[in-house]
Amino acid sequence: MRIELINTGTELLLGRVLNTHQHWICRRLADHGYVVNRATTVPDTGPEIAAAVQEALGRADLVLTTGGLGPTSDDRTRELVAELLGLTLREEPETLARIKQFFASRNRPMPDRVRIQALVPQGALVLPNPNGTAPGLAIDASPNPFRAGGPPAWLILLPGPTRELRPMMTDQVIPLLLQRLPRTEPFVCRTLRTTGLGESLVEERIAGSLDALVRGGLEAGYCARNGEVDIRLVACGTDAQRLVAEAEQAILNTLGRHIFGFEDELLEEAVVRLLQESGRTLAVAESCTGGHLANRITNVPGASKVFLTSLVAYSNQAKQDLLGVSPETLVRHGAVSEAVAREMAEGIRRRTGADIAVATTGIAGPDGGTPEKPVGTVYLGWTDDRGTRVLKRINAYDRETFKQITSQQALELVRRALLREEREAEKENPAG
Amino acid sequence: MRIELINTGTELLLGRVLNTHQHWICRRLADHGYVVNRATTVPDTGPEIAAAVQEALGRADLVLTTGGLGPTSDDRTRELVAELLGLTLREEPETLARIKQFFASRNRPMPDRVRIQALVPQGALVLPNPNGTAPGLAIDASPNPFRAGGPPAWLILLPGPTRELRPMMTDQVIPLLLQRLPRTEPFVCRTLRTTGLGESLVEERIAGSLDALVRGGLEAGYCARNGEVDIRLVACGTDAQRLVAEAEQAILNTLGRHIFGFEDELLEEAVVRLLQESGRTLAVAESCTGGHLANRITNVPGASKVFLTSLVAYSNQAKQDLLGVSPETLVRHGAVSEAVAREMAEGIRRRTGADIAVATTGIAGPDGGTPEKPVGTVYLGWTDDRGTRVLKRINAYDRETFKQITSQQALELVRRALLREEREAEKENPAG
Numbered sequence: 001m002r003i004e005l006i007n008t009g010t011e012l013l014l015g016r017v018l019n020t021h022q023h024w025i026c027r028r029l030a031d032h033g034y035v036v037n038r039a040t041t042v043p044d045t046g047p048e049i050a051a052a053v054q055e056a057l058g059r060a061d062l063v064l065t066t067g068g069l070g071p072t073s074d075d076r077t078r079e080l081v082a083e084l085l086g087l088t089l090r091e092e093p094e095t096l097a098r099i100k101q102f103f104a105s106r107n108r109p110m111p112d113r114v115r116i117q118a119l120v121p122q123g124a125l126v127l128p129n130p131n132g133t134a135p136g137l138a139i140d141a142s143p144n145p146f147r148a149g150g151p152p153a154w155l156i157l158l159p160g161p162t163r164e165l166r167p168m169m170t171d172q173v174i175p176l177l178l179q180r181l182p183r184t185e186p187f188v189c190r191t192l193r194t195t196g197l198g199e200s201l202v203e204e205r206i207a208g209s210l211d212a213l214v215r216g217g218l219e220a221g222y223c224a225r226n227g228e229v230d231i232r233l234v235a236c237g238t239d240a241q242r243l244v245a246e247a248e249q250a251i252l253n254t255l256g257r258h259i260f261g262f263e264d265e266l267l268e269e270a271v272v273r274l275l276q277e278s279g280r281t282l283a284v285a286e287s288c289t290g291g292h293l294a295n296r297i298t299n300v301p302g303a304s305k306v307f308l309t310s311l312v313a314y315s316n317q318a319k320q321d322l323l324g325v326s327p328e329t330l331v332r333h334g335a336v337s338e339a340v341a342r343e344m345a346e347g348i349r350r351r352t353g354a355d356i357a358v359a360t361t362g363i364a365g366p367d368g369g370t371p372e373k374p375v376g377t378v379y380l381g382w383t384d385d386r387g388t389r390v391l392k393r394i395n396a397y398d399r400e401t402f403k404q405i406t407s408q409q410a411l412e413l414v415r416r417a418l419l420r421e422e423r424e425a426e427k428e429n430p431a432g
Numbered sequence: 433m434r435i436e437l438i439n440t441g442t443e444l445l446l447g448r449v450l451n452t453h454q455h456w457i458c459r460r461l462a463d464h465g466y467v468v469n470r471a472t473t474v475p476d477t478g479p480e481i482a483a484a485v486q487e488a489l490g491r492a493d494l495v496l497t498t499g500g501l502g503p504t505s506d507d508r509t510r511e512l513v514a515e516l517l518g519l520t521l522r523e524e525p526e527t528l529a530r531i532k533q534f535f536a537s538r539n540r541p542m543p544d545r546v547r548i549q550a551l552v553p554q555g556a557l558v559l560p561n562p563n564g565t566a567p568g569l570a571i572d573a574s575p576n577p578f579r580a581g582g583p584p585a586w587l588i589l590l591p592g593p594t595r596e597l598r599p600m601m602t603d604q605v606i607p608l609l610l611q612r613l614p615r616t617e618p619f620v621c622r623t624l625r626t627t628g629l630g631e632s633l634v635e636e637r638i639a640g641s642l643d644a645l646v647r648g649g650l651e652a653g654y655c656a657r658n659g660e661v662d663i664r665l666v667a668c669g670t671d672a673q674r675l676v677a678e679a680e681q682a683i684l685n686t687l688g689r690h691i692f693g694f695e696d697e698l699l700e701e702a703v704v705r706l707l708q709e710s711g712r713t714l715a716v717a718e719s720c721t722g723g724h725l726a727n728r729i730t731n732v733p734g735a736s737k738v739f740l741t742s743l744v745a746y747s748n749q750a751k752q753d754l755l756g757v758s759p760e761t762l763v764r765h766g767a768v769s770e771a772v773a774r775e776m777a778e779g780i781r782r783r784t785g786a787d788i789a790v791a792t793t794g795i796a797g798p799d800g801g802t803p804e805k806p807v808g809t810v811y812l813g814w815t816d817d818r819g820t821r822v823l824k825r826i827n828a829y830d831r832e833t834f835k836q837i838t839s840q841q842a843l844e845l846v847r848r849a850l851l852r853e854e855r856e857a858e859k860e861n862p863a864g
Contacts, residue, residue: 013468015459016653016664019451022473027447036445037480041454041471048469189446200503200543221476222504223443224593232443290730291723294744298722299832301798309750312726312742314735318784322741322754352750366733394538397563400731401595
């Protein structure tokens, strides 16, 4: 089954608005085994929309569009599609009544132009819109005029506003697809999230163990992001479940603790979860990450129970006064040094009583580098009841990426510290 | 000039990753007068990529692709494009040396597969990648094999990782386009950034003064984001410069200090600039913003000279020990209260000696709300040599939006405090 998505909106192509519809719709469809083969974004101009719809119908069994169903003069999708498929538009009394009711229930007068939203192409299914005025439309293009002799196609038109589109998709479109276009074979998609290895190294390590499964139909994909690599396992058919499960086990065996989570879990979520599970608390002293690390941790609901404090000690004075870093250390080694990272981590742990503390000090740039300590130099200190360690890294990136990658490394150090503790606890009490 | 963008990535069509490249690239191009006519997203499979590139070349004068230049087996764009255009791939020694140097400078071994990134289609311009290993490629498809007798086309291949793509686009692709594909008529796009007024209020206040200019061809657009409204002024043709300049002046006269910046200037950049200009320092005490505020401020290069400290005091203990909030205040009023916001702001100013301090305390949710203090309740305290003030807001959004909007409000309070100080220094007006 071939599926295409068309998002309309000039603002998308002027780069003024992020195309969140594409992401959200593709994800909802994939969760039910419907994988989009192509997504096209076009402006709100008639010829561009018409061309995109016609081309998609020429290739696909299912085409979804978003936007252009509203009441203003640049909302043209309904009319263009009716023309393209040679369907007449008729005002549907039930739809008109619903639109009138929408305005009446809000004590607002109904502008005249809104009435065009009650126009329905002959033969289309109307998808009522409880959160707005423009209904969605599902058209069974059978025969498909743009694929002579080919199979029929479904064309589904959805409204643009997010709060209207999402419930319509979940409550009406997905059930319609499951009924009218049932997937004939199982589909499984699983994402494993890794950290601490580059993309090519990840593939190098696991490729061998996946060979047989790939020959059997497994598809493995890699996506590198700041400080992470996602491994995506996809399979179709009766064997899908087994292929993906065996691949996952093989990867777990090979990469072990480089895998921090599954599906959409973020590294900070994994860290907060491990802290909660182990009943431990965390404190942070940030210089070069400047609050990025604290911000990521506090994005996780429930972080307040395990995350005590971050001190963003940008100035040397703050490092002395608030963290207890000694002036001699600052003078002798400089603020970006192993010794200062150590004293920052120990200082914030001492002052907050946290079980684990981590500290970052480095040169984010673009200025401040020297030949001995170039931009990107960073020291990461971490400390717990087993002592203090410091790691040096060179993260030579732009300022924001530097912060992102450095905070990723700091989170990974905390995660590793928590996992070692678990392992030790297991050794001490293997039955537990 | 027709422009098409092709983003490759199976993860995009599985809805695992948001297509931020589409947004960012369309915006950068539009800022220079290059408006994208269609954006297509395809998976990392050979036939889909090849078909999309071929179709786009059949219509457009400029085609940009992202992704598929990496070292893993699903990175196939370079190879597919060479095949499509009948160009041989050759290993380029200079590019290979740069890739080796990238690994050497990071003290990492170079995996063998990475070497394929030094392959260059015959005749292509190499766009060096200082932030990664895969260079970009610019190919002058002249004659264009997919548009018989038509004009030539430029095909530009960009790497997928954001930190590699963005600097390459800004530093290399835009200058290349301005030189090789210059716009034939003037195009002016100017963005004025406002805070403190809603979208409809912004339009209501300025629409009248823009009427004549809009009749003369000016296009005004509004884009509401978290705590900000952007006003976009666009004009084409010989009169473009004048139309936009007159509109800008009219808006400045009407909205005054609601305008905090122009083009891409962020509120945090305006605040750091004002701090630098007035020679003042800032410290922050964050509870509910959890480091978001510090992170935004420290994203600004040079912030270290004016930003002393943020204390992310998530726990009550930290508020007492590190900020000097009194235990009685915490017990009597609760952590989310006017009194605690006041003591947090005064505490961090006292402990750091900063000229201005700002504090946030509130309920980010999803849990923790009560009937008297629902999720979204926030107190913002700020203090300087003229005393302390506290503002209450209800920011009832999801957790991340709550942090974004609350930090926006805190930055705006600092900006207003700095502007009043400037005004006093100029002896224009006594403090209100």
